[in-house]
Amino acid sequence: MNPIDQEPLDLSQLRDITGIEQLPPAAPENSPLIWPWISLVFLAAFAIIVWKLARRRRPEKPSLAPDAWALAELEYIDKMDHLQSGEGVEYHRLIADVIRSYVELRFQVPATQQTTPEFLRTISSAQLLAVPEQLLLGSFLERCDLAKFARAGYSPAECRISAQMARDLVLQTTPANSKSGKTRAKAAMNSEISANP
Secondary structure (H helix, E strand, O other): OOHHHOOOOOHHHOOOOOOOOOOOOOOOOOHHHHHHHHHHHHHHHHHHHHHHHHHHHOOOOOOOOHHHHHHHHHHHHHOOOOOOOOOHHHHHHHHHHHHHHHHHHHHOOOHHHOOHHHHHHHHHHHOOOOHHHHHHHHHHHHHHHHHHHOOOOOOHHHHHHHHHHHHHHHHHOOOOOOHHHHHHHHHHHHHHHHHOO
């Protein structure tokens, strides 16, 4: 059909433009009350994660000298009664942690963040300990690793031997008793004397 052939439209039959239609009232929502709680939970979780990460990065610095702190910790562990209850694995984990923290505090090496072989290589390459002290440290950490990872069933007497090894290591590496410290001090003095004739 041709548009010209169509009948003219009667405009009186057209409806006028209506106004904006109103939406039906929304049902009351309880969700606005839940968003502050969800936000609070996420904020608390974020704060806990940040706190744990910050605490994990820096070792706690005891107010005592590192050797006094380590000896006090070893004494405290002995009083915890792990030996009588047959918890040799936990006992060795605790005393190994004390020795690693002691070495970290005493010599500023990342002892608590390294595996035993890495840790022993660091000590050896930096010449922080004399050879006998390095051997004692290696033997001690090997005993602890056997207890922790191979679940070697150490008797209370063998646990006491490990604890004595830890004490001996601390006592031998105190600034006053350390052969490696004395050797380094003598070498520094000799080089200073030879530099200033």
